[in-house]
Amino acid sequence: MVSDGDDFDPKTIDERWQRVWREERSWEVSNTAPAERTAYLLEMLPYTSGEPHVGHLKNYAVGDAVAHFLRRRGYYVLHPMGYDAFGLPAENHAIRTGKHPRLSTDESIAAFREQFERWGISIDWTREIATHQPEYYRWTQWIFLQLFRAGLAYRREAAVNWCPKDATVLANEQVVGGQCERCGTLVEQRQLEQWFFGITAYADRLLDDLDGLDWPAHVKMMQRNWIGRSEGATVRFATDAEPIEVFTTRPDTLFGATYLVLAPEHPLVDALVADSWPADVDSRWTQGASTPAEAVAAYRAAAALKTELDRQESKEKTGVFTGAYATNPVNGAKIPVFVADYVLMGYGTGAIMAVPGQDQRDWDFAAEFGLPVIRTVQPAEGFDGEAYTGDGPAVNSGFLDGLGVDEAKRTIISWLEENGHGAPTVTYKLRDWLLSRQRYWGCPIPIVYCDSCGVVPVPEESLPVELPDVRDYAPKGSSPLATAEEWVATTCPECSGPARRETDTMDTFVDSSWYYLRYCDPRNTEAAWDAQAVGRWMPINQYIGGVEHAILHLLYSRFLVKALADLGHLPVQEPFGALFTQGMITRNGAKMSKSKGNTVSPREIIDRYGADTARCYVLFMGPPDQGADWSDTGVEGVYRFLRRLFRFTTQVAGTDAAVIGASPDPDRDLALRRKIAWAIRKVTDDMSGKFAFNTAIAALMELTNDVSKALQDGIDRETAAFALSTTASLLLPFAPHTASECYHRLTGEHVWKQPWPEPDEELLRTETVELACQVNGKVRARITVPQDASDEVVRETALGLDEIRAAVGDRSVKRVVVVPGRLVNIVVG
Structure with missing residues (x-):
């Protein structure tokens, strides 16, 4: 533990307040809490595959900050903890350690619990669960x-x-x-x-209901792309065997279909394969095989070794001709039928009509195999690419010629319906x-x-x-x-x-797709949950975790909730009302891993600096939704901030003097009180749905610096105590042990039981700021204006100064740029 010559001992402080919280059972919440004042705050539960790392520390520090803030705003906060204890991560950890999974999992859970307690995370431990326990997975089976x-x-x-x-x-x-x-x-x-x-039965609802969720836009887009809803039409191409059905989102390009492609697994492949090659077959189509059957069999065997993702992402276009032809229904053209692995059996019908003029994948395939290209949409003027996917009038398309894409789609879909090809169709990528x-x-x-x-x-x-x-x-x-x-x-x-x-x-993922429901009623032995308890807490007000779970965990959880609600077991349709995804912590610009030797152990940081330094630093590194690189110097800077706050607290709490310092000044006292009001408003705004913890902590550092200067210059003791106790009060979400210690020394009260501070609005209204006035980037004067002064008032005040007039001279003012709270820059020419 770091020693600095004073009595700031984070280890002792941490243990003291953790003991108080444990004995007082401070963070427990009852299912009888008033429903209108409940808040469910939850971080994604961890895998039990070793000890917590700094990524866990950041995740739970973010959640705990929000939990503390909400409690002091008058909410009864459900903030539980559990462990994702089954599955590959836990089993592979057992294999690495040579222990039975039951033993290694329980050891990992003990390590996580011990660390969470050392971090001071405000958890209701009466609701703790683990997915490998029979009393939990009984209900997974149910x-x-x-x-x-x-x-x-x-x-x-x-x-x-x-x-x-x-x-x-x-x-x-x-x-x-x-x-x-x-x-x-x-x-x-x-x-x-x-x-x-x-889950596919819920594709539309999973897609449509995203609109009502307070989630990051990129996460919603990831789910929309994964569900992959496509609207189009089904087209039947006649062959000498059975017709081939094709789903297309661009039926308006049908006149440009110059070949068909079947997935290697398509059930019609065997029926279509011809006995021999046509006399004039292109050698590129045969793969050197003597018969179509031989070529197709070899190609299918090779395709079976690839994953669907390989097949989708491969830039190389491979395929083989079946020896069969199909008839394009709109123009009677005979077009060859290929087998190619870039077509997937699980999407659409497992067959596509290839229109190389309007699809780049089809263009690439056509170029590889010498197939014709027919444009069906006139490219925009100046287009010099290959496949054209934009809008424009239909060309080479018979009765569609001259129509725009949307009108051409409506027209051809009507034609297809009238000619027995079926109604408009919707397909999904989701499986x-x-x-x-x-x-x-x-x-x-x-x-x-x-x-x-x-x-x-x-x-x-x-x-x-x-x-x-x-x-x-x-x-x-x-x-x-x-x-x-x-x-x-x-x-x-x-x-x-x-x-x-x-x-x-x-x-x-089955275990972890419903665990949040069990937290609402974890000791129920008669049912997975009590509907009234779930109705009191769900949906989760704020869910926090990594963006890597945007598809798997979040999508599966949404499906299970909807399905169970439809079956009469749940009163909600969505599990997570709001979602926050935190960024990754790197070191030396790289993802942390033991093999790279760049990992950071939370245990070592806490042993040296205490829990609050570790917690505060991972929140201060930068915006928590973005990645940030670890800095040992940054850790020490946060430690020094907490130590200074403690030292000032000890100084002020240990004196009965009415004035601290030799030369008190009423204006200085008023300035500090204004700064306190500013800090309260700043931290409150940064905590209110923004997750701007880094700027909130920076504001508290700024306020502490002002306290330091006031103590040096002379200040009323009451004002100094008020400034420090307010700093501690605002610091609680980020550094709860130090905040509790400082607040208690100054007031004798427990800070977590106090309401969140409210700023003195009168002080904020009368507060002024000093702005630098620049002409073409060079400072020429300074002005003092009300903090809430409009840009127009600031401009007029700056332009009215003699120094600014002299600097502008005969030149014309092109523009005036106001940077609130900092400067005015007059650009002249």
Whole structure:
């Protein structure tokens, strides 16, 4: 612990106030709190894969600041804590440490709890949960059963992303650049029988309801893009086999379709493949194969080794001709049918009409294979690119010629409907949530398989289906639970005959998609939650966490809430009313990692400087929604600020003198009181929905500097005590231990029990500021004006000064720039 020669001892101060809060149970809140004054403040719960890092410190320091502010504004704040204890992060941590996941997870939880307490985070510990505990995952299984009975949980065979290293299925969202987001291994495609949640049934509501959420615009856009709603039309292309159905968002370009492309997995591929190549086939279309069947088989085998993301993002356009042709319905043209992996079976119909004149991917493919390009929209004047995607009159398009894009779309959709191609169509990029995992450490799926009765849900009264202990939990390609033979063998709930348990476990995102509901009623043994308790607290007033969860966690949570509400179990339709995403802390410009040797241990910082320095610094580094680089010098600067405040507090609290210093001055006293009013307003504004903690802390540093100068020059003791106690009061959200210590020394009261300060508006109205007056950037004079003076008043006052008139001379004033609170710059020429 840093020693500076005075009695500022952060370790002792931290322990003293943490003991008071613990004994007083300061942060506990009752479900009987008045509903009109409740606020639910929540940070995303942590994975139990080791100890907390500075990213955790920032996340929970942000949340705790808001919690303290809201409490002192008169709200009953629910601020609980839990642990995302199942899943790959926790299991891989167990594998690294060589301990059973149950042991390593409990050790990690203990480390997190100990650190949260040392940080002084104001948590209601009576509501603590962990997702690996049977009393929690009993209700995760109950939620699965509700969705199963509603047809929203189902099992089917599907092409899935497979991580060979982790030996488990991954959702599309867990594949980044073709690699497992956790271990970086190249992901493979496999066909497996898997469990899904039917999130696609909620695609429109998940999309439309984003408009009512107070979320960052970029997060909303990420969800909109992931859901990927597209409006268009279905077109049927006749072939010698079955017709090929194509969904297109640009039916107005149909006259420019010069070839079709099927996904390698499309069910019509086998029926379409010709026996032999046409006599004049382009050699680029055959891939050197002697027959279409040989070419298509080889291409499909190669495509099976790629992930969907690889196929979407690859710049190289590959494909092979099936030997078959289709007929364009608007002009009767015969166009070749290709198989190419840039078309995905899961999007639209798994087939596209290729219009290279209006789509760059199609243009690239056409250039690679020597296919014709027909423009159907006249490019804007001066356009010199390849595919043209802008607006313009239709060309080369028969009865559409001359129409703009929107009118051409309406016209061709009507024509398609009249000619038997179907009504306007909507498709989505969103796919159902694949939740099966072939790993040990997860929530068991409450399903049994009976040879007589088939797939049978476990009765609710038999929950939880507890996860058995197994010695060998390492990934094997099939679930390690399959080796727990006594556990697997069970009795069918319907016929009492022999049955087998499902051995896959649930994706850990199922656990974390409803945990916030359990906090509302965590000790309920009869239900997952009490509807009245949920109605009192939900939706969450402020949710805080990393932007990396913008798609997975946030989207899944929104789906589950909507589904459970529709089934009559919840009184709300959205889980998170407002969202804040904090930026990442880097060091030396790089993401922190043990391999780079650039990590920062919160434990070491707190051992040296105390909890408040660590908390205050991660909030002072910069705007909390942006990234910031760690600075050891910056940490020491924050420590010095807290030490000075403590030293001044000790000086003022330890004297009975009416005046401190040799030369008191009423004007100096008034100036400091005005600065206090300014600081109250500044910090309050910065805390009120802005999360501008860095500028709020800077204002308190500025106020402390003014107190320092006043103590040196001479000040009324009452004013000095008021300034310091107000500084401590405003500091509580950022540095609660030091704030509590200083406030108590000055007033004998507990600061967290006091209402939030209110500024003296009269002082603010009469406050003046001094502005530098520049002419072409050079200071020529200074003026004193009311702080709330308008720009017009400031301009007139500056231009009326003799010094400014002399500096301007005969030149004309081109403009006057007013920088509020700082300067006036007169630009002349």
